[in-house]
Amino acid sequence: MRTRRIGRIEVLRIRRGALTLALLLSALAAAPRSASPEDAAAAVYNVEIIVFRATSALGGAEDWSAEAGVRNIAGDESAAATSQVGRFVATLPAAQWQLGELDSRLRGSGIYLPVAHAAWSQTASSWGTRAGFPLQRLGIEVPGLTGIVFLERGQFLHLGMTLSYAIADPPAGLGAGPGTSFTLNQSRRIRFYERNYFDHPAFGVIALVTPAQGARPPGR
Numbered sequence: 203m204r205t206r207r208i209g210r211i212e213v214l215r216i217r218r219g220a221l222t223l224a225l226l227l228s229a230l231a232a233a234p235r236s237a238s239p240e241d242a243a244a245a246v247y248n249v250e251i252i253v254f255r256a257t258s259a260l261g262g263a264e265d266w267s268a269e270a271g272v273r274n275i276a277g278d279e280s281a282a283a284t285s286q287v288g289r290f291v292a293t294l295p296a297a298q299w300q301l302g303e304l305d306s307r308l309r310g311s312g313i314y315l316p317v318a319h320a321a322w323s324q325t326a327s328s329w330g331t332r333a334g335f336p337l338q339r340l341g342i343e344v345p346g347l348t349g350i351v352f353l354e355r356g357q358f359l360h361l362g363m364t365l366s367y368a369i370a371d372p373p374a375g376l377g378a379g380p381g382t383s384f385t386l387n388q389s390r391r392i393r394f395y396e397r398n399y400f401d402h403p404a405f406g407v408i409a410l411v412t413p414a415q416g417a418r419p420p421g422r
Contacts, residue, residue: 244325245325245326245413246291246323246324246325246413246414246415247323247324247325247326247353247359247411247412247413247414248294248298248321248322248323248411248412248413248414249321249322249323249324249351249353249361249409249410249411250294250299250300250301250319250320250321250409250410250411251318251319251320251321251340251351251407251408251409251410252301252304252305252308252316252318252319252407252408252409253316253317253318253319253342253344253347253365253405253406253407254308254314254315254316254317254405254406254407254408255314255315255317255367255369255404255405256313256314256315256373256403256404256405256406257312257313257314257315257373258313258373258374258375264376264377264403266376266378266382266383266384266385285327285328285330285331285333286325286326286327286328286331287327287328287331287333288324288325288326288327288333288334288335288352288353288354289324289325290322290323290324290335290339291322291323291324291325291414292322292323293320293321293322293340293341294321294322294323298321299319299321300321300410300412301319301397301408301410304397304408305319314406317344317347317405318337318342318344318347320340320341320342322335322340322341323414324353326353326354326355326359327352327353327354327355328354328355328356329354329355329356329357329360330354330356331352331354332352332354332362332364333352333354334350334351334352334353334362334363335350335351335352336348336349336350337349337350337351337365344367345370346367346368346369346370346381346383347365347366347367347368348365348366348367349363349364349365349366349386350363350364350365351363351365352389353411354389358391359391359392359411360389360390360391360392361389361390361392361398361409361411362388362389362390363386363387363388363389363400363407364385364386364387365385365386365387365407366383366384366385366386367383367384367385367386367404367405368381368382368383368384369381369382369384369404369405372384372404373404376403376404378404384402384403384404384405386400386402386405386406386407388400390409392409392411394411394412394413395410395412396410397409397410398410398411
């Protein structure tokens with residue numbers, strides 16, 4: 203009797219051990235894994251931007267010719283060991299834009315005038331490459347407006363741009379003659395679904411970045 207009892211106890215222990223192991227393996231299989239560099243490189247993002255100009259001066263006179271060499275890079279990181287260049291996926295139709303209401307509010311403000319609105323899908327370049335797409339590739343054709351927009355991923359995701367805008371009639375108060383070229387050279391760490399502002403006394407950009415999968419309306 204004692205031998206049978208000990209045998210039953212051992213069987214129960216084995217069964218409990220097997221059940222514990224099965225639960226552990228199941229939990230490990232279900233646990234989210236960290237994104238590998240390959241996963242990050244393959245991720246596709248939707249980028250939407252509104253480029254607008256100021257109808258009245260939002261700052262004073264400056265030496266606008268000195269802007270070209272100035273960069274405003276937020277959250278600088280070390281360059282990646284291996285470089286990955288972002289891939290353009292597709293232009294997004296207006297029906298998929300999420301900043302349409304904001305565009306309308308800017309037009310009705312009397313202070314800002316949208317000059318371009320575009321959206322597209324792309325993968326990110328490696329941090330530090332500054333590899334982007336020219337405005338024409340993004341569907342933006344505005345007289346006097348040139349430059350590139352780049353999306354980079356290091357530890358964090360950054361959206362940046364180097365834009366030059368030669369405005370035929372700059373706002374009075376900026377001390378700029380007709381056709382003066384203004385430069386916007388900035389990068390921002392971005393968070394999904396949040397509007398990002400790139401400011402300049404003469405013109406600016408509002409941008410929204412979301413995952414291509416599972417997009418939802420931006421935060422208010």
